[in-house]
Amino acid sequence: MPLPKLAVAYLPLILVGATAITLMLGIAWRRQHHVTVAVSVMGLGLALAAQIMAWRVVPLTTPLLAFDGPAMLGGILVLASTLACAVLAHAYFETFQNAREEFYLLLLCSAAGGLVLVASRHLASLFLGLELLSMPLYGMLAYAFHERRSLEAGIKYLILSAAASAFLLFGMALLYAQTGELELSALMASMVRGSGAWGLAGAGLMLAGLGFKLSVVPFHLWTPDVYEGGPGPAATFLATASKVAVFILMLRLVLSAPAFQGEWLHAVLWVLALASMLVGNLLALTQSNLKRLLGYSSIAHFGYMLLVLVVADGLAAETGGVYLITYVPATLAAFGVVILVSSATEGRDAGALHYYRGLFWRRPYLTAVMTIAMLSLAGIPATAGFIGKFYLIALGVEAHQWWLVVGIIAGSAISLYYYLRVIVTLFLAEPGMYRRDASPDWAARAAGLVVLGAAVLVIMLGLYPAPMIALAHAAGGVIAP
């Protein structure tokens, strides 16, 4: 295989890694918050451009990585959300008294892990990618460690994530013992020929490990606490880039060997999907903290998305792509508003809903952003979320997955209640007490622009979804063996 093509495919990863090294050297030399942010944003922007350029060389496989449609789409989503997180973190950490620069270093390392994970076709690269994605997140979540909640979130994620990694590794060991293969496609092929009890146990353990990272329902208990406690940008990264990368990986797993869709895996995914939809939405009903609410809502959204893995044929990859593209900007916008209202210096993030009472009367545009994000997450027409839900339900109906379709509809109905409750809170009359607020010139700053851009994107994709569908279609069309 010609080297230049390979170099083009590796370029985003190389750029992200090089930016991380540059940041490290810069921090060692002189601490400059603005310069650090500028360098990381520039590096991520270049990597994003390189990732888009890399579309031209797909499909391309190396022993460890497969550069194909899902990998490209996943890479774009991971890099775009990392970029947004970096800009939001700039606003969030602006007045932070402690060292601020390391956050971006960790963010870049984590993004590199995400890039590897979405492209991995080998158990070794899968594991290292996943660890590289999660390991910096411990530090990011515990970044404001003098704040008790942040430290708690970091430690909670550290311990539970380590346990999940242990499950994953043990599952890999069992699969290797059963099949003698580490490459995913070969592994799947020999599983199809006959997976013994050990192979099944291994696949089950791997599913548990990956399910933890996706926080689908039996493995979801950490999600609300970590989302609430972690600093806003870290929670945003966790909700967008991290989950997107793991989902793309699972998509590749089930798509690379459709025959692997045997009885039991099918059944397990089915149960996980239905449980996540219902439990996530029902638990979100009672939340009065916006970050916790978004955590539960992300559980429900990934429950919906598991439908794609259950069906895993025909339109599945395209549907998964469309839903991810609609999910990411809405989540970024919602978390972005929380970040703009919060600040690392003011103690805990402004998560509680009562901070947002009457936000409309003070910050009408910020309220519009939040409203759009909530409507999109709820799947109201004219927002991107509607297109995603439409695709999912169409896929489910086509595959005769009636119960899951019922689950999606019931879940969406339940979710309307709590999303609308947030919107109503925004428009309530202002109470008399002093509360936290975004800085007056938020819209003129980079972070404000990112939030506004995400909201505009949500509306644009909802009204004119053709480019998004074309992108997802192209991603679903090229899947490396």
Add this chain to the structure above:
Amino acid sequence: MELAFYLSALMAVLATLGVMTNPNPVHAVLYLVVSLLAVALVFFALGAPFAGALEIIVYAGAIMVLFVFVVMMLNLGQATVDQERQWLQPRTWLGPSVLATVLLLTLVSLLWRGDIQAVIEGGGLTARGVGTLLYGPWLLLVELGALLLLAALVTASHVGRIGKVAAPSPAPRDLPTGASTPANGQAHQPSTNGVAGEDV
């Protein structure tokens, strides 16, 4: 060779059980060392001497050294000496010693039977093989491992920092509820009046 594998695997399991059930961390570490040695012997029996050696050097060696360092740093005088004397009761070291003896016997009997390569089926995994794999097709993984260690190091150095930390402002939640915080000058602290059921 199979007997050696199963025997050392059994020792590893027993020693790990010892680690988990032992209430005293120092005693647990003794078992842990035996467990790691047993796993190293498992690697040897499987024909991976390099992995076995690494297991001993990195895990058993590093853990031993760390353990010794901690004991050195915590060595606080007569009380500690008494405590150590008390720790050296036979029932403390008997278990790990028995397990380690079995391991030693296994190893000796293996060596007695002659050339290891002749007994192991299939090719052995040598340091050369590991090196060519790591720095050949798996080079990317080595680089990613480096990035992973960098992230871990940065995390540790940041969280371990005792720098100029602004006095953590008391979170609204931590204040006693009700009107106990009038005019304390904290403009950004919302009053918690009338906030019921926050964070269910």
